[in-house]
Amino acid sequence: MRDVAIIGIGCTNFGELWDRSFRDLFVEAGVIAIEDAGIQGEEIDSMYVGNMSGGRFVEQEHIGSLIADYAGLASNLHVPATRVEAACASGGLALRQAILSVASGHDNIVVAAGAEKMTDVGMDTATDALAAAADREWEGIMGATFPGLYAMIAKLHMHTYGTTSEQLAAASVKNHHNGTMNPIAQFKNEISIDTVLNSNMVADPLHMFDCSPISDGASAVVVAAADIAKKYTDTPVYVKATTQASGTISLHDRADITTLDATVAAGQRAYKMARMTPDDIDMVEVHDCFSIAEICAIEDLGFFRKGDGGRATEAGDTAIGGRIPVNTSGGLKACGHPVGATGIKQAVEITQQLRGTAGKRQVDGAEVGMTHNVGGSGGTAVVHILSRNR
Amino acid sequence: MTVARFWRKIPNRYNLIGTHCTTCGEHYFPPRQMCPTCRRDGKMEDHKFEGKGKVVTYTVIHTAAKGYEMQTPYNLAIIKLDEGPSLTGQVVCDQNEMEIGMRVRSVFRKLGEESEKGMIYYGTKFIPE
Ligand SMILES: [Zn+2]
Numbered sequence: 449m450r451d452v453a454i455i456g457i458g459c460t461n462f463g464e465l466w467d468r469s470f471r472d473l474f475v476e477a478g479v480i481a482i483e484d485a486g487i488q489g490e491e492i493d494s495m496y497v498g499n500m501s502g503g504r505f506v507e508q509e510h511i512g513s514l515i516a517d518y519a520g521l522a523s524n525l526h527v528p529a530t531r532v533e534a535a536c537a538s539g540g541l542a543l544r545q546a547i548l549s550v551a552s553g554h555d556n557i558v559v560a561a562g563a564e565k566m567t568d569v570g571m572d573t574a575t576d577a578l579a580a581a582a583d584r585e586w587e588g589i590m591g592a593t594f595p596g597l598y599a600m601i602a603k604l605h606m607h608t609y610g611t612t613s614e615q616l617a618a619a620s621v622k623n624h625h626n627g628t629m630n631p632i633a634q635f636k637n638e639i640s641i642d643t644v645l646n647s648n649m650v651a652d653p654l655h656m657f658d659c660s661p662i663s664d665g666a667s668a669v670v671v672a673a674a675d676i677a678k679k680y681t682d683t684p685v686y687v688k689a690t691t692q693a694s695g696t697i698s699l700h701d702r703a704d705i706t707t708l709d710a711t712v713a714a715g716q717r718a719y720k721m722a723r724m725t726p727d728d729i730d731m732v733e734v735h736d737c738f739s740i741a742e743i744c745a746i747e748d749l750g751f752f753r754k755g756d757g758g759r760a761t762e763a764g765d766t767a768i769g770g771r772i773p774v775n776t777s778g779g780l781k782a783c784g785h786p787v788g789a790t791g792i793k794q795a796v797e798i799t800q801q802l803r804g805t806a807g808k809r810q811v812d813g814a815e816v817g818m819t820h821n822v823g824g825s826g827g828t829a830v831v832h833i834l835s836r837n838r
Numbered sequence: 839m840t841v842a843r844f845w846r847k848i849p850n851r852y853n854l855i856g857t858h859c860t861t862c863g864e865h866y867f868p869p870r871q872m873c874p875t876c877r878r879d880g881k882m883e884d885h886k887f888e889g890k891g892k893v894v895t896y897t898v899i900h901t902a903a904k905g906y907e908m909q910t911p912y913n914l915a916i917i918k919l920d921e922g923p924s925l926t927g928q929v930v931c932d933q934n935e936m937e938i939g940m941r942v943r944s945v946f947r948k949l950g951e952e953s954e955k956g957m958i959y960y961g962t963k964f965i966p967e
Pocket of ligand 1: 861
């Protein structure tokens, strides 16, 4: 397998973008990434497009072709474009497919993009579409919602490890703080522990401010064979690991409800592939669709002992400047969670950190970063390790 | 959910019928065609569960799933049946009674409905034992 590098990144603003269409967002992110990489359309060998539910959110399928067409790559160049779906991990998985196609030697330059347009439908429909990432026949029909599933994880985490609502809230407070420094973030306001605890209860013990928002947005990265990367950029970011793991789609079939074993497996495979340990990682973008998801992720990825995630978050260990900065972008909570775009946005953030261009969010001495993207309540996990050094 | 999609699992939903692998002895609910442990070596047969178990974890849902708006707040739990498998279901009781580890048993109840003219879903809920 060949070494692969990220040579271009692009992201739209995340938020309620009512004046923008699904295809507008995709093309905007793609163009930013392509210009950042300094490549021409003729140089793009293929595209992978992450999207969870165009069919439900904008009543559009056949997303690969749509995007290739509106990116100006279909009518003359006929660039192959493949849609990838794994619920909220669709973006991360599209990036992984792009990396694999370059690593295999089949392609030299590939664009991975992700997008979701979630606010064209009402909140009810959006919530119902998201619930399709869980088991419709044996969870959804019982009245399970997505926040409800994560609430059950939170309840057991609190019961088993003494995690408190304040500790959960601390993750949201930190992520909002980081979001204030990110120009593309959906929310750029500080919140307090009390803001979280006084917000509406969605599913006990998760309040509204424990939950990531409904968002529109797109993100894209250009990956290339490492041997040609320097031709395009002085600061290529090298892919040290790309891994994916499956877990049971239903939460009730998980051996330990508080552990996303797909995350554990994808994480362990990534450390092995990169020949690294959690100590080698300078910052990580984890999948914090809910505050408890961030707590579980930092434990399941080996940054903290099982059960210590809440206390560590409260103590500031995951803040910028802390032991392991987590979600410097603002995470899904504050940056926004247009589901298909999230996994790619994580790679955009880590790339900025490794290039040293993350502005006020910059982590000092950033050499190696990780992304962690989850589909559903843990049915899929995708992990990437990125580095400044080849 | 379409009528056919609901209808074909009615025996399982109404009577808590799952599967039992006679090769390794594991029980499964929801029913599975293939044993995750033995895979193609597993011999699967139907198994009717007693319907008794304990709450592994739970939540009280305030923002409902589509079609469940009239029921809020409702208690949703993961219940470990005495025969081994766990499933997701509602527990009908005061939310203050809910507790991790509490014993529950299954009852036949209306789960929800699609709309005024749509399908009504029946199935299993749980009550404190
Ligand atoms: Zn078996």
